Amino acid sequence: MTVHSRPNLAHYAHPPPTQVDLDFAELPIVDLAKALSSPSEKRKWGAFVREAILNHGFLYVINAGLKPEETGRIFDIADVAFSQVGDQEKAQYVAKIKENGSFQGYKPRRFWHIDNGVRDQLEHYNINRDVNKRDHPLPLCPFVPEIGHFAKHNHLHIAYALLQLLAIGLELPEDAFVKLHNYAATGESYVRFMKYYPRTSEDEMKTSNVWLKGHTDFGTLTILYSQPVSGLQILDRSGDWKWVRHIDNALVINTGDALEFLSGGFYRATIHRVIQPPLDQQGYTRLGVFYFAMPDDDVVLEPLSESPLLKRVGIVRKNDVGPPPTMEKWRRGRTAAYGQSELKQSAASDGVEEEVINGVVVKHYR
Template structure:
């Protein structure tokens, strides 16, 4: 395929743009225990003229997503300077968003949509226990009506933010889906053309500016250190930029939680439920959570940029049976959500991708919710391990706490 063009964003010093303070990455933890070892994928190798190099890359990706569902992505076309500019804009948002905009743009998660501003008081519109976690999410309507649906302080910078999201979607994620299509032995653009959503800079997915502020002991006790429950993402792929504050953890094959190490400039890629089902269970949806950082980072803020890539909403959740890999090896039916999907389809039609993501958003619970987060309600014990259990549209989801 043709070599990918590097990211070329709009200028930061155009007339009408206020000065934005640089984002200075906080210090990385000095602790070294309990960190995961993730494979790092050099996306630039896709441009190699040597077929052997490209084939090795495909095999490397195949191993990473079948074993872990998580990988690092490097050399994807965005420089460290360009990336830090985007972090600076996110930092600018949380220093300048007004109380009026917070109220005007307050999210309605009960409708099944992560759109607008999330207050630092839990995952419901009505404020609950403080969780110190703020976010602003761009969804399709927010791109279409930026004047009314985006914080006023960011209006001068929307050319940069939109260009950044389009590059992540149309260049980075498209190349990533090309690799995944090759693992499934399908044409390069199969997943991009037939599964990935389109129609906005993020399709039907989301772009997020997130800020985790330090929380007090009362909140840490109520949540048992969790900032977000152990979960899998509902979509295709998630592109999360590596940051120095170690809060993100993945569930390892040893059935333990491991921090994801900091790799400056790298993207952390995880696999969502949709891609696990599309792959017939050959790809493993990533079990991950956000947890308190190591002790030397407890009082630091964690700024985060995330792109959630979603499939077409009206598309039924089903495997790509045209895949030669699936035709030859069958489906992997003994893991994750694919096992539950197979049970569901024996008694009725599969849910659509929109139904699957919206029911999870609408029923999301808070780590501080002590009414539901206990044995016998949303938790159970399996082989001595406390598990979070939910059921969506007849499909049971069981994930480690």
């Protein structure tokens, strides 16, 4: 990712990685440079990615085209959205989350209900892959071209590569998923800058140290740029919560609802949560950089039933009643409902709460 004009910017220094002995998940690592090096390597890595998603739901990606200093620069820019934009200016750019089902702009702190009357302590700023779709706070404006290059790299290089491998894993043409994610189409694939702030001991007690309940993302792929403050956990296939380890300049990838719809339940959306960091990292803020890849808004989220593999193993539909939703309908419904709905205890599973969106049961894990 090359950007020729780069305004000066203060460096964001991450806290040191934890020294606490945590129960980390042992996640597969995909070398993207090797995976794209030849057709035979693509086939091999397509099978590898398929098994990684089936067995773990999360994986790491290395050699994704950004040098460490370029990744560091994006974190520097991300911090501007929070440390250099005042509350009054942030208020002018608050996203129409409940009104329009859109995250574009700021999600303020304390917007979501977590548990027992406790509200969240995180804020994020979301920028559509079309960075000129709306205005931005003045301190961020000099960096919008760089954010645009970053979004394009994530979409066309990283997401497209992974979508090709996922299609190969389903024995489909490698562009089967790619052609549903047109860069210039109407949609809400976006860059997210996020900052978590420490909470009071009272709030930690009321929520059992959970900062975000276990949930699935609603797009196709989530690309998380690894950072050293631990907090992210995945629900592994045996039903245990495992920590996600930090790897320098690596990406952490998880699958979302849209991919589960499109793959007929074969690639399941990954359940993950965020909890209080370990003791030696408590008191630090936690800065995150993401890219959320979603199909075009008009894509109907129905299984790609022409897959030879799905014909063999069968299709499981997320929507039992009625037609499948479009991506626009699904992401608007999930965006507007998250952290706002009155969740109901699941009759089938203890510690699981449910809501119904577009006729589909959406689960949250306490």
